[in-house]
Amino acid sequence: MNTNEKGKLLVISGPSGAGKSTVIGRLMEMRDDVCFSVSVTTRPPRPGEVEGKDYFFVTPQHFQELADGGYLLENAEYVGNRYGTPRGYVEQRRLEGKSVILDIEVQGAGQIQKNCPDAVSVFILPPSGAELERRLRHRNTDSDEKIRERLLQAKRECAEAGKYGYIVVNDDPEAAAGQLDAILTAEKCRAADRLNLVTEVLIS
Numbered sequence: 173m174n175t176n177e178k179g180k181l182l183v184i185s186g187p188s189g190a191g192k193s194t195v196i197g198r199l200m201e202m203r204d205d206v207c208f209s210v211s212v213t214t215r216p217p218r219p220g221e222v223e224g225k226d227y228f229f230v231t232p233q234h235f236q237e238l239a240d241g242g243y244l245l246e247n248a249e250y251v252g253n254r255y256g257t258p259r260g261y262v263e264q265r266r267l268e269g270k271s272v273i274l275d276i277e278v279q280g281a282g283q284i285q286k287n288c289p290d291a292v293s294v295f296i297l298p299p300s301g302a303e304l305e306r307r308l309r310h311r312n313t314d315s316d317e318k319i320r321e322r323l324l325q326a327k328r329e330c331a332e333a334g335k336y337g338y339i340v341v342n343d344d345p346e347a348a349a350g351q352l353d354a355i356l357t358a359e360k361c362r363a364a365d366r367l368n369l370v371t372e373v374l375i376s
């Protein structure tokens with residue numbers, strides 16, 4: 173049966189140190205019906221980041237124009253920089269049947285939950301505070317004070333996890349990606365989205 177279904181909007185949040193990008197990368201290898209939405213940001217590129225792959229890097233003025241023109245599905249400020257999701261890409265890919273993954277912070281996720289009630293939201297949680305601290309220390313050479321600041325920010329973000337539809341604990345990226353895969357599959361089988369299939373069976 174050709175289901176001809178619209179793709180899902182999969183919102184993924186989690187603090188730095190939760191391992192979001194690894195889990196998302198793994199999910200994208202596992203499924204060919206998903207794609208990743210590249211965000212627009214005013215943050216300058218970090219070494220190794222590629223325009224159009226990691227982000228679309230824009231000036232604050234250009235960002236404001238995109239926001240004013242309604243070109244962003246959501247946007248938020250995070251640690252002094254602005255981030256937003258291009259609306260056109262998301263809508264186009266969903267119409268083509270692809271589920272679109274957004275890797276966004278909690279304010280933006282809140283806007284999506286409000287404006288797109290059919291969105292699926294998942295919070296990626298590190299397995300423990302101690303493991304979160306270990307990952308944050310491991311990944312950068314910052315001073316102790318900076319690391320403490322990052323840890324506090326990460327914990328503040330984890331405190332919002334209850335606002336999401338699902339929580340996936342990232343002990344092991346392979347297992348976490350497997351859980352995301354299962355969530356997406358289950359969401360695609362929701363009866364409310366498949367009543368047209370029932371009609372098709374009844375009339376054929």
Ligand code: 5GP
Nearest residue numbers: 211212247248250255256257275276277280
């Ligand atoms: P980073 O600057 O480290 O790449 O990202 C910082 C935060 O911004 C991360 O939590 C990331 O999920 C979030 N982010 C990235 N793109 C977007 C976006 O388009 N919208 C929102 N609201 N957050 C985003």
